[in-house]
Amino acid sequence: MAITTQRLQYLLTQYAGNNCTRHELLELLQIIEQGKNDAGLQAAMDALWADLGPQDILPAINKEKIFSNIIKPATVVPLRRRVWFRLSAAAAIIFLLAAAYLFVNQPQGQQQIAATQGVKFKNDVPPGTNKAVLTLANGLKIVLNDAKNGTIASQGKVNIVKLDSGRLVYAASNSNVTSLAYNTVTTPRGGKYTLTLADGTQVWLNASSSITYPTVFTGNERNVTITGEAYFEVAKNKHMPFHVKAGDQTIEVLGTHFNVNAYADEDKIRTTLLEGKVNVSNSATNAILLPGQQSIADPNSKSIVVKVADTEQAVAWKNGYFQFERSDIQSVMRQLSRWYDVDVKFEGKATHDKFGGSIPRDASLSQVLRTLEQSMVHFKIDGKTLTVTE
16 A cells, blocks of 8 residues: 555654554654655655744754755764654654664665664564463463463452453452462563453553462452552552552552552662552652652662652553653663563663653564664664674
């Protein structure tokens, strides 16, 4: 199907207005990487640039020079990371996509220069998918991505059902269940999963994460334990508080939406509240969070700091995006390592540059790296090893 100029302009305008869906952004990345309808892309970019107001013009940047290198490259001119930063939504789309466009649309000789200086692939790596392992109370393990839809196990009077969507649901056949049996769902690197607990609470698990929970909640509390990262939409029950244990931190809620990032290789535990009210505590202190706030807990000092949160960034993974905001290269690579199931190595001196921007998580690893490569950081992929080079 031919890509029309109108479609390209629509996609660019959607992104410029922060209205681009994940699928639309991925479509735009693919169009540029595959070099489809170059003339139409140039016309759409020209039209978008013409609509920029004075507040959107990036300082100290010559737009004609940039465009000549994006649309009609005569030489390989790497774009510095300040250009990629999301300084304005309209301008950002041009630079977010510049890496793939430069690589694909340069003359062959210049592609060889880019290949020498930039991304080197022996193979590409696809994005992560829905996959996880369910460990039952008796130790039996079920690979959820291989399991057929329907009832996959029973624990006492509780049926464990896999829906057509892949979601796992716990359904108690008798409300008088009193004995507790604990299950664990674990996602590997390159995996994610969603489940609904027996009380109706919905949980989204990011890659390299786990949740341990009872098959049915009894008594006066609802208690679960997580590792890694999870987003919760907790079913309201004022008579039975919901507790999430993450490291040495406990989050107490009655019914609310929040995200917890508690990866072992991150130096802080971050809890971000979107709706409701939570109490975050550890062995030394506690803090109350209101919607739009984030707590940052230091496991070493036991301190908990509360700040205004970028909620969109905190739950970007759950909505299908990487969203970097002044992130260092190590932080960026940790996220890519988990989602694409690759081991990361650094060669030479690591850059101190900061990165910003949004990329759909269903993009291939090469698409992500070609974007990052424009910040003068270069990469090689060899099997499951991703090497960051100067």
